[in-house]
Amino acid sequence: MFEDLKPHLIELRKRLAIAVGSVIVMFFVAFYFHEPVLAWMVAPLNDALTAVGKISSIAAEGMVTTNQVGGAFFVALKVAFFTGLLAALPIILAQIWLFVAPGLYDNEKKMLIPFIVGGSVMFGVGVAFAYYIVTPFGFDFLIAFGSFKFTPLINIEDYVGFFAKIMFGFGIAFELPVFAYFLALLGLVDDRQMTEFFRYAIVIIFIVAALLTPPDVLTQLLMAGPLIILYGISILIVKAVNPAEPKEDESAAS
Secondary structure, X not given: OHHHXXXXXXXXXXXXXXXXXXXXXXXXXXXXXXXXXXXXXXXXXXXXXXXXXXXXOOOOOOXXXXXXXXXXXXXXXXXXXXXXXXHOHHHHHHHHHHHHHHHOOHHHHOOHHHHHHHHHHHHHHHHHHHHHHHHHHHHHHHHHOOOOOOOOXXXXXXXXXXXXXXXHHHHHHOOHHHHHHHHHHOOOOOHHHHHHOHHHHHHHHHHHHHHHOOOOHHHHHHHHHHXXXXXXXXXXXHHHHOOOOOOHHHXXXX
């Protein structure tokens, strides 16, 4: 049995090596440009702190701080890794597809480019949605809450990790229609299965939203709402690609 799995393990190791290598290369490139990327990441936070400073009665405005001697350096590493992972995403998706491609038919193997482009675009849409819609609402609410009593001092190390978690969470969540399409293309799911699983999917979606977003109802709904809509769109996509066969009683009635 191990001998049968050995070629697949060798191929998996090769694909993982290429994916990890691409992330490492992009990491060093991103480290050189980490300052403008960090400024982009901190912009929603600075806007929220500025808004709180205008409406708050406290004497001191909130600010972004660090409590470590090498805090700025470690932040630069986090930013570079976050950016490098995003930049390497098309290569990672290509390696995933190339790993499963040997088991596909020739017409299915031609879907490599659509898989990479579609996956990258939807991930970018998820990140953009999180950055321009979710974080402004979420940060305004979380920072403004209690700001009349306390001065918000945001630790930059914690913030970068928190920001990356939200961005990747939304980016991965928005991949749902893409993966649903290719699972349907491979015949692994059909629209009836996804429809019957819908009630459980809603519960899972809200659990995922609670884990990946700040601990407030607003941002959780801002993630859960689009995910439910995307799940509905995925059902329509799967129905177009791999519709379920009619049940026996339905066939007899027709």
